[in-house]
Amino acid sequence: MTRTVIGVGNPYRRDDGVGPAVIDRLRSRVDPAVHLVVTDGEPTQLLDAWAGTELAIVIDAVLCERPEPGRLHRSDAVGAPAGAAAGTHALGMPDAIRLAEVLDRMPRRLVVYAVEAAELGFGAGLTPAVAASVPAIVAAVLDELTRGPAPEPAGPPS
Numbered sequence: 249m250t251r252t253v254i255g256v257g258n259p260y261r262r263d264d265g266v267g268p269a270v271i272d273r274l275r276s277r278v279d280p281a282v283h284l285v286v287t288d289g290e291p292t293q294l295l296d297a298w299a300g301t302e303l304a305i306v307i308d309a310v311l312c313e314r315p316e317p318g319r320l321h322r323s324d325a326v327g328a329p330a331g332a333a334a335g336t337h338a339l340g341m342p343d344a345i346r347l348a349e350v351l352d353r354m355p356r357r358l359v360v361y362a363v364e365a366a367e368l369g370f371g372a373g374l375t376p377a378v379a380a381s382v383p384a385i386v387a388a389v390l391d392e393l394t395r396g397p398a399p400e401p402a403g404p405p406s
Contacts, residue, residue: 317366
């Protein structure tokens with residue numbers, strides 16, 4: 249099974265660096281066959297990273313109306329998690345997914361882990377709350393990678 253983990257973000261924009269931070273932690277913990285990718289979230293980069301992949305896991309920071317920095321949202325569905333205002337990039341995950349669907353470049357299964365951010369200004373290093381969430385995010389991704397493939401959709405009754 250082809251698996252890709254994509255850390256979206258910029259490590260020089262505080263909590264926006266959570267995706268790359270998770271990828272750094274995963275490097276010594278995953279099978280070499282798992283593709284680990286860091287990207288700024290530009291939709292065509294995401295499409296290139298997950299094209300032909302059976303399982304793609306994306307980790308990204310999100311801005312929320314009432315933030316709880318470090319809180320993790322998991323979704324198999326398209327769109328922002330409940331309570332989220334927007335991703336941290338000009339074009340977000342929904343844009344990338346729509347483009348992938350039109351171009352027939354969606355992975356078989358896509359899981360998005362959105363991490364609520366506290367600060368996205370210039371500067372290196374995650375805020376304490378987001379940094380404290382990184383081990384739990386790594387554990388969640390490792391768990392996701394060890395699960396079997398998603399079941400095939402059921403066909404029409406005969």
